[in-house]
Amino acid sequence: MKHSRPMMAFADADGRIYEHPDLEMLGWDGESWRSLEDDELMPLPEGSDLFTLPGRLAAGLDAATDEPVVFDEPGMTAVSCFIAPAYLRTLLPAYETLEDAPALPLFAYSAVGFRDGQLVAPTIRVDPDIRQDPFRFDVSVIEKNVEARVAAMPDNRLVKHLTRCALTYHCRAAQNYFLDRFEAPLPAAPTCNAFCVGCISLQPKGGDEQIVAAHDRIGFAPTGAELLEVALGHIERVGDDAVVSFGQGCEGEPLSQPRELEALVRGVRAATARGIVNLNSNASRPDVVRRLLDAGLDSLRISTNSARPDVYHAYYRPKGYTFEDVRESARAVRDAGRFLMLNYFVFPGVTDTAAELEALSGWIDEAGIHMVQLRNLNLDPEIYLETVGESGRGEPMGIVPWLEELGARFPKLQFGYFNPPRKNMTRRRDADLRVPV
Numbered sequence: 001m002k003h004s005r006p007m008m009a010f011a012d013a014d015g016r017i018y019e020h021p022d023l024e025m026l027g028w029d030g031e032s033w034r035s036l037e038d039d040e041l042m043p044l045p046e047g048s049d050l051f052t053l054p055g056r057l058a059a060g061l062d063a064a065t066d067e068p069v070v071f072d073e074p075g076m077t078a079v080s081c082f083i084a085p086a087y088l089r090t091l092l093p094a095y096e097t098l099e100d101a102p103a104l105p106l107f108a109y110s111a112v113g114f115r116d117g118q119l120v121a122p123t124i125r126v127d128p129d130i131r132q133d134p135f136r137f138d139v140s141v142i143e144k145n146v147e148a149r150v151a152a153m154p155d156n157r158l159v160k161h162l163t164r165c166a167l168t169y170h171c172r173a174a175q176n177y178f179l180d181r182f183e184a185p186l187p188a189a190p191t192c193n194a195f196c197v198g199c200i201s202l203q204p205k206g207g208d209e210q211i212v213a214a215h216d217r218i219g220f221a222p223t224g225a226e227l228l229e230v231a232l233g234h235i236e237r238v239g240d241d242a243v244v245s246f247g248q249g250c251e252g253e254p255l256s257q258p259r260e261l262e263a264l265v266r267g268v269r270a271a272t273a274r275g276i277v278n279l280n281s282n283a284s285r286p287d288v289v290r291r292l293l294d295a296g297l298d299s300l301r302i303s304t305n306s307a308r309p310d311v312y313h314a315y316y317r318p319k320g321y322t323f324e325d326v327r328e329s330a331r332a333v334r335d336a337g338r339f340l341m342l343n344y345f346v347f348p349g350v351t352d353t354a355a356e357l358e359a360l361s362g363w364i365d366e367a368g369i370h371m372v373q374l375r376n377l378n379l380d381p382e383i384y385l386e387t388v389g390e391s392g393r394g395e396p397m398g399i400v401p402w403l404e405e406l407g408a409r410f411p412k413l414q415f416g417y418f419n420p421p422r423k424n425m426t427r428r429r430d431a432d433l434r435v436p437v
Helices: 139-152 157-167 172-178 224-241 258-271 286-295 309-316 323-336 354-367 381-392 399-409
Strands: 007-011 017-028 033-035 049-053 056-062 067-070 078-082 087-089 095-097 113-115 118-121 123-125 183-185 243-246 276-281 299-304 339-346 371-376 414-416
Touching: 007 056, 007 078, 017 113, 056 078, 087 371, 139 157, 139 172, 157 172, 157 224, 172 183, 183 224, 224 243, 224 258, 243 258, 258 276, 258 286, 276 286, 286 323, 299 323, 309 323, 309 381, 323 339, 323 354, 354 399
Parallel strands: 183 243, 243 276, 276 299, 299 339, 339 371, 371 414
Antiparallel strands: 007 017, 007 113, 017 033, 017 056, 049 078, 056 067, 056 095, 087 123, 113 118
16 A cells, blocks of 8 residues: 655644644654655554653755755654653654754653654564553552452562552553563663663752652662572463563663672572563673573573773773673673673664774674564663764664674574563574554
8 A cells, every 4th residue: 555655743832743744744764754665664553651851943845846954843842752662762763953943851752753644753663562551551450459468468578669660650560560471571670780870760969961760779688598589479360471670760770780690690580480580680790690690590691782892881880890791791691601682772873883883793793692572772862872872873784783693693593572471482583573453
């Protein structure tokens, strides 16, 4: 079916979003604005959010002149969307930033427009797993289950913490814990040894360009007993498909709590062989990673924005470790024969460059990485590009062509968005990541 050309979206001062009658939609590939082909767009996924971009003017294409135009009508702003989980954005919104524009909150901003009267975005689905589809959560059931769980575990501080995650911040992982399905979060660490520019749980106070944390970080370190009670209960209720994971958005770096983590892993494996015990981590302490592997850790997901040390250091701002320590942790997982993943923060114009592709390919080859989880990097685009600097940026090949090339180089490499249960750790990836679920 042939569609009409996608048109530019913009918003008024009250946040109402409109389709421009003349200007076509543009996207930003991290280097320049460009028009979009029909097959780059899909209907805005259910559960996505729309945002106005304060202090930013929408840019569209004048088809008559084939030139970009900044829409500067008074009171009007650019708009963006925050794509639902399991989808990967492929283009940023095209806009011009005014002098007094505030820093954007910590979300991943995608281009959005109208086609045939319907909102569309440049995105692809990268994981068929339904575990965080927003429309699959019944808040009334979650509230009822929260009340029952707190009553059953009144002295467990971690459970009380997860109630806030589930009901106040609408964390899908915490909600799934109370719904007795999929993956349960095990936040364990109030401190961190990195100071990420886009940290969603801790940001410095003050400053003209202040970035505001999306939520509060956990304020205590759960005991091994508290962690074990949550983990074993979840595995017992869910069974073989259960995943329990350290390293959540509401905490620092779990490797800063080595004794608690090791006690939890040993305790789970002493009680049951079911489920997956996973560590989401910056992988900064290979000595602790080895201890956890010896205790029975099943999988490690390493968070990174790049496979290039200078780009990694610019964003993570590590304290007391280097990117080489991260790579050593990966080698430890390889040597132990466990499942190794990257939580890979994707950003157009940085990720899809030749330099990044070569560096990532080298790391996958060296460490035998099994899976790359494709995550949209949550940060004001201009702040991120300034953070990584000229050496981090380059001529973009396009997110989809980059992904296709990576898949061609590594036919057994899995792509996804979520930590898989054991049954999915050996499956081959879907041939077509665009197929909607």
